Amino acid sequence: MSPEDPPRYRVHPSPIGDILIVTTADGIVTLHPFEGPLHADIERVARQLRALPVPDDDTDAATPGSGTAEVFASAITQLDEYFDGDREQFDLPLDWRLVRGFTRVALEAVCEIPYGETASYGEVAIAAGIPRAARAVGTACATTPFSVVVPVHRVVRADGSLGEYGGRPEVKRFLIDLEQGPSIPAAPTAAVGDAATAG
Secondary structure, eight states: OOTTSOOEEEEEOOTTSOEEEEEETTEEEEEEEOOSOHHHHHHHHHHHHTSOOEEOOTTOTHHHHHTHHHHHHHHHHHHHHHHTTOOSSOOOOBOOTTOOHHHHHHHHHHTTSOTTOOEEHHHHHHHTTOTTOHHHHHHHHHHOSBOSSSOGGGEEOTTSOOOOSTTOHHHHHHHHHHHHOTTSOOOOGGGGGOGGGOO
16 A cells, blocks of 8 residues: 555444444455544554545545545445345455454354354354364454454354443344344343453
8 A cells, every 4th residue: 555545434324323434455444333533443543554544535536546436335335235124245345454364264254154143252263263262253353343244243152142242232232133133132231241252
């Protein structure tokens, strides 16, 4: 990534809050809902990328040539379709540069969990090829740069309770309910303290 081609970002409103979408020439490098000031999230991403993301102006003449306009348009359309209940899978170019080693393997295994279903952290660890790595799966889910489009909300505790979701279990509940319908039981409040399932 050169200074002439910095990462770009847009903020898109959704039912779970504003979603920050950051792209590079290789695709979406992060997509997640955020709380608090936007500049704090931009600074965090800038530290990770070692490049400051700039606001994307879809009327900017440079944007269409770079392909980012199409990536942003696809991401926004697909997110809206998902939240409207009209999309079950995302088809977006992801730039995995911020994800390494087992974390990437675990997140790729998470992508295989079908819409409307859940899997335990241990089941994802088995699918990722390291059966005893349930805690590492929890860490991968908690630190993923891709929320919603990599469905870490579908990963639950072994007892079936939902667990955390970046400190926002109500968002995880909303996403599960969106996919499964309102008939699933609420997560027991006593289950919140399981450190292995911070995703």
